[in-house]
Each structure stands twice: as structure tokens, then as C-alpha cells.
Amino acid sequence: MALTGKFNAKRVLVTSGWILLAIGCLVVLLAAVRDKNESVCKSIDVNISGLSNHFFIDKQDVLDLINRYSGEEAIGQAISSFDLVGMESELEKDVWVKNAELYFDSHNVLKADVEEREPVARVFANGTHTFYIDSSLSMLPLSDKFSARVPVFTGFPSDAKVLTKADSALLRDIRNISQRLQEDSFMLALVQQVDITPSRSFEFVPYIGNQVIVLGDAQNLDEKFRKLSLFYRNMxxxxxxxxxxxxNLQFKGQVVAKLKGKDDVSADSLRTIQLMQAMAATAEKLASDSVQTIVQDNERNTADSTMIKFMIQREEPTLEPTIFFERIAEPAEPSKKQEEPKATAKPAKKPVAKPAAKPAQKKPGRKN
Structure with missing residues (x-):
């Protein structure tokens, strides 16, 4: 009986201890929450991240949006009055904002982490419409802050906001080609712009030379770029x-090059005029951007046309894959000494026999 009472008393004490501990924790938590609600925002720390230094949205834009959403100056307001989820949604409505995260740290500082969209290509439609695309294929408008230095594609067949399945696939090819170009400093220095043909294939317009580089589709880009690099280095x-x-880079394991002929001279002159007109129109559209503030080249985009000859002439320490350039029409080099035409031997003329001279006749002598 005594043991039973002693056991019950111990059980009551343990239960009471746990209850008191729970009450204490709850009190502390409520006090912390009340203290937090009574705390005010001390400052705002904005961090904008992206793949490079293209800042199409700056810290002031984020601060303006937070203050506008708060109705007044955000700093000094009670933390409990902030609708962080609503602010994140409002920030992500900006076309240049990919993701936004807002939270308060232990020092009552509002942290705003914003991930900016990164343009990877600029596209000119057949009409007057032009836009950027990012790695997620989002169509981005031109910015009044910066003009991104990215590969330019012309001849996109549609300027509609809602694209068809075929146009979406073409936009995906544009992204893949542009990203591959930016990974190769030689190709980035070589290619001035990329034309989209009516058959939805791609052609490169180089900075140097009047030739057209036929890329074809966006398949096997690594192989095609390697073949073109070898062709420029060797030929x-x-x-x-x-x-x-x-x-032409469309054929597997070979480069098909066409020599300029008489027929190509007029066609090449016409195409040169067309390319110059297209490039002039593209340059005019590029120059008509709201603000022509060009950011410094990033690590993937430090190239100019003077690099092309240097890269071709310099020796590579690594072994290059062997590619046989078949079906490349090349005229035989003229020999140093041309064969002179052999003189045709004329038959010798037989000498005409002259008549023998008559012997002189002796005059008859006088007879004595």
C-alpha cells in the first residue's frame, strides 16, 4: 500500500514537471512572438543574382516596389504588418524577375533575394518586332537600362505573343545555338549574326569574308563547330x-565548300547587298534602343573580329581530330613553268637544181 502511494506521488510529480515545462516554453514563445510583432524593420538588404552582370532590374526598383506595396516607407514599420508572400508575388510580376524570396533575419533586417532573368539571344522577327529570350525560352522585352551583348538572330517567322508548336521548337533551337556560340570564343568572334531561312534552318554571316556558312538545323552543334574551326584553320x-x-556543314564528317565562279559573282554581289541591308536594318534597330548603355564584356563574351586570324595562326597544344574534307572543289594549282608549245617541224624545201653552165666556146683561130 505504501509502495503504491509512493509510486503515484512520483508519477504526479513527473507529470506536473512536464506540464510546467510546457507552460514555460509556451510563455517564452508567446513573449518572443509578441516581441517580434512589436519589432520594426531596421533596414532592407537587396541582393540581385544572375548569370552575368546584365542588370535589367536594380536595387532601387526592388526598394520602390517594397515601399509601394507597404503603402509608405517600409523601414520603421512593424514587422507584423509586412505581407512577404504578397511582396514576392508582386516582384515576380516583373518580366525580368525570375524568382524572389523575402524574409526577416534575426536582426530585423528585411532580406530581398531576387534572381534576374538572363537574356541569351536577341531575335528579330520578320516584322518590326524584336525581343530577347532567356534560358527558359521566356520572351523578354527590350530594356530601357541596358542593351545586352548576345548573339543576334534575324528572320524569325512570327511576332505573335503565343507561339505555335513549330515556332516554340525553333525558339528552342535559337537558344541552343546561341548558348553554344557564347561558349566558343572563336565562333563568337567569327559570327556576326545568324539568319533563319524560310525552311527554318540556320546560316551564319561571318565578320570576315563574303561566304555563307550553312549550319542547317541545331543538331550535332559540337561536331559542326569543330569542322568549321578546322576548315578555317586549314583552308x-x-x-x-x-x-x-x-x-556547308550539314554533311556528317565533311565540309562541302563551293568555289566562287562567274555565276556566283553576280549572285554574291546581290546577296552582299541584301546582307548589308539586313545588317543595316539590324544595326538601326539596335541603335534605336531606349538607352545604349553597353555593359562590360563578361568572361564568356570577350571577343572581337581581330581574334579570328590570331586563333587560326596560333598553334594548338592539343591534338585535333582528323576530318577529311571531301567534295571540296579546288582547282589544281598552276605549275610554276608552263609547257611551251612544241614547234612544228616544217618539211625542208628541196633545192632547185640550176642548169649547168655551158662551156665557153673557143673562137676559131686564124690560119697562118
């Missing part, structure tokens, strides 16, 4: 930059 230094009118 162009030998035969010049304007020897070929077309360089």
Missing part, C-alpha cells in the same frame, strides 16, 4: 577568305 590561310561562296 582559309592557304586560299584566302573570299575563295568560297558557300561553306
Amino acid at each position: 582559309m590561310p592557304r586560299f584566302g577568305w573570299n575563295r568560297y561562296s558557300i561553306i
Whole structure:
């Protein structure tokens, strides 16, 4: 009986202890919450992240939006009055904001982490519409803050906001080609712009030379770029930059190059005029951006046309894959000494026999 009473008393004490501990924790928690609700925002720390230094949205834009959403100056307001979820949604309505996270740290500082969208290509539609695209294929408008230095694509077949399945696939190819170009400093220095043909294939317009580089579709880009690099390293230094009118990369394991002929001269002149007009129109649209503030080149985009010849001439320490350039029409080099035409031997004329001279006749002598 005594043992039972002693056991019950111990059980009551343990239960009471746990209850008191729970009450104490609850009191502390309520006090912390009340203290937090009574705390005010001391400052705002904005952090904008992206793949490079293209800042199409700046810290002041984020601060203005937070203050506008709060109805007044956010600093000094009670933390309990902040609708952080609503602020995040409002920030993400900006087309240049990919993701936004807002929270208060232990020092009552409002942290705003904003991830900016990164343009990877600029696209010119057949009409007057032009836009950027990012890695997620979002169509981004031009910015009044910066003009991004990214590869330019012309001839996109649609300027509609809602694209068809075929146009979406074409936009995906544009993204893949542009990203691959930016990974290769040689190709970035070589290619001035990329034309989209009516058959939805791609052609490169180089900075140097009047040839057209036919890329075809966006498949096997690594192989095509390697073949083009080898072609420029091996063929162009030998035969010049304007020897070929077309360089075709569509065939597996080979580069098909067409020599300029008489028919190509007029066609090439016409195409040169067309390309110059297209590039002039593109340059005019680029120049018509609201503000022409060009950001410094990033690590993937430090190239100019003077790098092309340097890269071709410098020796590579690594072994290059062997590619046989088949079906490349090349005229035989003229020999140093041309054979002179052999003289045709004329038959010798037989000498005409002259008549023998008559012997002189002796005059008859006088007879004595």
C-alpha cells in the first residue's frame, strides 16, 4: 500500500514537471512572438543574382516596389504588418524577375533575394518586332537600362505573343545555338549574326569574308563547330577568305565548300547587298534602343573580329581530330613553268637544181 502511494506521488510529480515545462516554453514563445510583432524593420538588404552582370532590374526598383506595396516607407514599420508572400508575388510580376524570396533575419533586417532573368539571344522577327529570350525560352522585352551583348538572330517567322508548336521548337533551337556560340570564343568572334531561312534552318554571316556558312538545323552543334574551326584553320590561310561562296556543314564528317565562279559573282554581289541591308536594318534597330548603355564584356563574351586570324595562326597544344574534307572543289594549282608549245617541224624545201653552165666556146683561130 505504501509502495503504491509512493509510486503515484512520483508519477504526479513527473507529470506536473512536464506540464510546467510546457507552460514555460509556451510563455517564452508567446513573449518572443509578441516581441517580434512589436519589432520594426531596421533596414532592407537587396541582393540581385544572375548569370552575368546584365542588370535589367536594380536595387532601387526592388526598394520602390517594397515601399509601394507597404503603402509608405517600409523601414520603421512593424514587422507584423509586412505581407512577404504578397511582396514576392508582386516582384515576380516583373518580366525580368525570375524568382524572389523575402524574409526577416534575426536582426530585423528585411532580406530581398531576387534572381534576374538572363537574356541569351536577341531575335528579330520578320516584322518590326524584336525581343530577347532567356534560358527558359521566356520572351523578354527590350530594356530601357541596358542593351545586352548576345548573339543576334534575324528572320524569325512570327511576332505573335503565343507561339505555335513549330515556332516554340525553333525558339528552342535559337537558344541552343546561341548558348553554344557564347561558349566558343572563336565562333563568337567569327559570327556576326545568324539568319533563319524560310525552311527554318540556320546560316551564319561571318565578320570576315563574303561566304555563307550553312549550319542547317541545331543538331550535332559540337561536331559542326569543330569542322568549321578546322576548315578555317586549314583552308582559309592557304586560299584566302573570299575563295568560297558557300561553306556547308550539314554533311556528317565533311565540309562541302563551293568555289566562287562567274555565276556566283553576280549572285554574291546581290546577296552582299541584301546582307548589308539586313545588317543595316539590324544595326538601326539596335541603335534605336531606349538607352545604349553597353555593359562590360563578361568572361564568356570577350571577343572581337581581330581574334579570328590570331586563333587560326596560333598553334594548338592539343591534338585535333582528323576530318577529311571531301567534295571540296579546288582547282589544281598552276605549275610554276608552263609547257611551251612544241614547234612544228616544217618539211625542208628541196633545192632547185640550176642548169649547168655551158662551156665557153673557143673562137676559131686564124690560119697562118
